[in-house]
């Protein structure tokens with residue numbers, strides 16, 4: 001802690017965070033056309049709210065949101081933070097500045113001292129790891145940066161981060177066909193505030209490709225905090241569906257979700273008609289209707305959606321106000337807001353329907369892989 005360290009809640013040190021929420025979420029289109037990924041409804045609240053409340057429970061009291069894409073929607077959703085028991089500030093980039101450039105830009109709104117720890121969170125991660133333990137490891141290790149590292153089966157899609165016996169990071173190997181370790185960067189960092197000043201200002205900078213390798217080459221102490229708790233990068237429709245399912249089933253612990261015994265979360269005014277089978281971690285949005293004899297499994301229905309009698313919906317996302325007509329079959333599909341899938345159509349293998357599109361009732365099979 002810096003010499004002027006303040007005390008926060010419950011006698012703990014006051015802790016600030018920067019939250020990266022400026023990405024366009026292109027892999028999740030069309031869901032992210034009108035709503036940024038961190039605000040997508042996930043188990044009844046914006047995706048971000050699970051992580052915000054976990055951070056609060058770990059002692060974070062003030063968060064600076066680094067916004068860019070649809071910036072105004074974050075303030076509309078969370079305001080000054082009082083509802084969640086924290087203080088929120090918003091800093092918007094004129095041009096997206098990348099993962100480290102955004103941190104540098106947002107740091108102007110921090111209030112802590114140069115030696116104090118600042119938590120940096122990616123806005124699209126669900127992580128059950130112990131944030132307090134990560135901050136503690138940072139302080140005990142007298143590190144400049146401490147990264148949460150998680151373990152995955154196949155590290156090729158991630159940033160692989162080998163560490164030495166003392167926990168110090170040895171290298172950063174981004175998305176390599178031959179990763180040196182299955183320990184990967186989990187997108188949650190503790191920075192000593194003075195390290196943020198080392199990020200160049202006023203231009204796009206990537207934390208993964210530029211800042212971490214540069215600081216490592218300069219001999220700064222960068223430490224890995226390894227914890228293999230629940231972890232999910234909510235980047236694709238399949239991951240979004242999995243994350244929502246795991247929240248509803250309780251596999252991902254969240255302060256704002258009560259795990260469902262029956263594998264279904266019914267939001268206000270939702271209706272499941274007799275004879276419908278709904279489960280496997282499904283969320284049925286407010287005022288949505290699932291008709292008699294329909295089968296809905298491990299799926300997310302946004303508000304005001306309709307799944308008519310006898311339809312089958314598996315691992316799919318149904319946008320706000322969308323309608324799945326009688327007997328239609330959806331597997332791994334994404335249906336945009338207000339779209340209509342005519343009776344008997346089959347949509348499989350990741351097929352995405354854009355908002356407002358209407359498929360006729362010709363019982364055609366549509367597949368994303370042709």
Ligand code: GTP
Pocket residue numbers: 020021022023024025026027028037066067068093096097098099102122123124235
């Ligand atoms: P894709 O377009 O599908 O890759 O998604 P994304 O735009 O969210 O990118 P990515 O998943 O790599 O971003 C990781 C996190 O950083 C997310 O929380 C993004 O919102 C955030 N982020 C990415 N780029 C920027 C940026 O330029 N500025 C800010 N403020 N945040 C960013």
